[in-house]
Amino acid sequence: MSFYTSLNGLKNSQTELGVIAHNIANVETNGFKKGNTQFADIVAGSAQSDPRMIKGIGATVEGITQNFGLGPIEQTGGALDIAITGDGFFAMRSADSGNTVYTRNGAFGVDEAGFITDGGPNRLQVFPTDADGNITGTTPMDAQIAPTNAAGAEYVGVVVGADGVVSASYADGSTEAVGNVALASFITPTGLKQIGSSNWEATGISGQANYGAPGTGQYGSLMSGSIERSNVDIAEELVGLITAQRNFQANAKAIDTATQISQTVINLRS
Known part of the structure; x- marks a missing residue:
């Protein structure tokens, strides 16, 4: 024995x-x-x-x-480097499979079609907003930046506020809200399934994702120009x-x- x-x-x-x-x-x-x-x-x-x-x-x-x-927050200066200063996950939808994965790695960029991605097929999910950044719907959608605004001015940059509002800037000096970052939470986050690349999938143990805006309820605010390191x-x-x-x-x-x-x-x- x-x-x-x-x-x-x-x-x-x-x-x-x-x-x-x-x-x-x-x-x-x-x-x-x-x-x-x-x-x-x-x-x-x-x-x-x-x-x-x-x-x-x-x-x-x-x-x-x-x-x-929470892991250490490193300041990078990148406009689309975003850290969550509290609870919540970024929701990313795969353009290939349509599946949604969740991550704390906020190192994002813009692809050739204007979608905000993680450098792969996964696109950042945001709540739809009006021109002033007020949320108009609760169903997350892909964050996509228009290459030109209604006046024909070209896109020059993007900023993300602590409240999650993603705003695109154009050559004529105007700004336009793209959406509000949708953060996800779970009843049992330890039940999430690791799938690599700092991504997780929801399971029956974790429960389905609940979405909310940064800085509201249990969700942490966002810090633009920063990345959350490993804990x-x-x-x-x-x-x-x-x-x-x-x-x-x-x-x-x-x-x-x-x-x-x-x-x-x-x-x-x-």
């Missing part, structure tokens, strides 16, 4: 080492959220067992949870790495000890 108990311990430590290694590898990934390995003990006993004689049979990985704590604390991860390594070594030693005891018993009987 001790062999299997220690073997489970080895596997658990290996899982924790993998999670920590993944965290460390993404210390420079914008919008990344670190993972934490959660363990639970395993106990087996029947209804007839004396509760004073029940012993544990090891541990198991109960889950790998994500920590959605990985490298010093904390290195300490965890040492602890996981010691746990791995201890379980390996337990297997070695159990082997020696078994060998001694076999020698006594021979």
Whole structure:
């Protein structure tokens, strides 16, 4: 029995080492959220067992949870570099599949068609607004900047306010609201599915997305010209790495000890 108990311990430590290694590898990934390995003990006993004689049979990985704590905010000066200073996710709709993904990485740009994207097929979702930036609908849509305004003046730049209003500037000095950034929230954000590139998908555990404007209710305001960095604390991860390594070594030693005891018993009987 001790062999299997220690073997489970080895596997658990290996899982924790993998999670920590993944965290460390993404210390420079914008919008990344670190993972934490959660363990639970395993106990087996029947209804007839004396509760004073029940012993544990090891541990198991109960889950790998994500920590959605706010990461450091780095000022970049980019007009379409946007950080969320509180709760919420940017909603991005794929032009290829039509699926919506969610991210905290606000490094955006404008493609050749005027859509605000993450550099790939995903387009930033905004609430429709009137010319003054007042929200006129609650269904998010793709953020698209017109190359010219009604007077024929060419597009020259874009700004994003703390309240989420995206405003395009034109050569004649006029500005025009493109939309208001739609932030998403979830009942259980730890239930979101990681799909890479600092993106998540909604699942049955996370629940469906609820949308709101920045700076309202539970949603954080936006900070233009800034990017949210990874929330990985490298010093904390290195300490965890040492602890996981010691746990791995201890379980390996337990297997070695159990082997020696078994060998001694076999020698006594021979």
